[in-house]
């Protein structure tokens with residue numbers, strides 16, 4: 001098969017690493033990719049927002065399958081346009097990607113399908129929103145409706161904080177994404193992520209993972225895209241997984257099919273494990289980054305078979321195997337991330353660390369004149385597998401410590417909840 005993978009992060013390097021292990025692969029292109037994918041595949045420059053250009057590339061290169069990593073092209077409808085041109089795609093349609101693209105859309109589906117989630121109100125003007133938070137009280141959660149790169153959510157401990165967040169949204173801090181606001185009850189419990197691959201009707205569960213969203217040790221500091229992850233997450237017992245599947249994932253998939261807009265791709269369910277059981281925090285309609293990196297370390301089957309069967313609606317015939325092990329990834333980021341950071345700093349000793357148990361996935365890297373340079377906020381994902389979390393963690397940090405990059409930092413406590 002000839003495959004085009006869209007995206008440039010650690011998620012895409014991990015997907016490329018697994019895809020290139022498939023005996024069915026003839027050639028892999030990554031658009032735009034990074035220095036990590038460049039070592040495995042051909043990186044190509046494509047304007048992914050120009051769907052016609054992507055279609056023309058696929059025709060010229062006889063692409064059999066397009067795999068879409070990030071959410072923005074999905075919400076923009078790239079899967080619809082590719083399918084209309086007769087090209088198979090792993091990734092949901094524009095309408096199904098609304099599960100990530102609009103919080104109000106997801107809340108309405110939860111109402112329709114009785115999916116357990118936080119109580120909420122939806123507002124398109126400041127005054128009634130202020131009235132609602134004053135009546136409900138704090139803590140309370142304020143969310144810009146649309147895509148805001150993980151920055152549109154405020155968990156407000158006080159009414160003052162809630163009011164400031166509401167004013168920011170309606171003043172345009174998140175552009176159009178904040179024109180509508182969802183206000184939610186604050187859920188209490190431990191967070192976990194559950195991934196389900198779905199071809200519109202049939203679903204396959206992947207191991208549950210846990211992410212570390214805050215930038216500093218002890219879950220301090222601002223939110224990021226994720227500073228580390230591990231799987232399987234012990235908090236998600238078989239009973240909780242079965243409940244989340246039955247009460248959240250299956251009704252969501254059924255609801256989307258019933259509406260005539262079936263979900264095909266990977267559904268990423270962000271859960272709060274509350275005293276009343278698992279409740280939905282949010283859906284994403286793609287693999288998590290860095291959760292994908294640990295899932296790919298655990299996968300013991302041909303990823304291309306799974307992605308291709310999903311795109312073609314034949315997932316029923318596929319049963320992926322998973323290693324009985326723990327995988328953990330440490331994100332090494334540029335000093336200053338998630339705020340401003342320096343680019344084009346030299347990373348040394350990061351490219352001879354791979355072994356049977358360790359993989360250094362690249363996120364924001366580029367190769368120039370033979371040197372590996374950092375060109376993003378999250379730069380490397382040092383990933384390891386072991387029999388226990390402790391073993392995976394020791395292997396990952398031993399590799400982190402071997403890397404010579406003074407301009408980078410990482411959290412030292414990835415996996416603490418599982419230890």
Ligand code: AMP
Nearest residue numbers: 118141150153184185186187270281282
């Ligand atoms: P989201 O972008 O929806 O994943 O939200 C970002 C983070 O905000 C989540 O990972 C949670 O830590 C937190 N969060 C979102 N919604 C709630 C809620 N209803 N109750 C408590 N925490 C929440």
Ligand code: GLY
Nearest residue numbers: 225226288289290
């Ligand atoms: N790591 C969280 C995300 O991918 O959204």
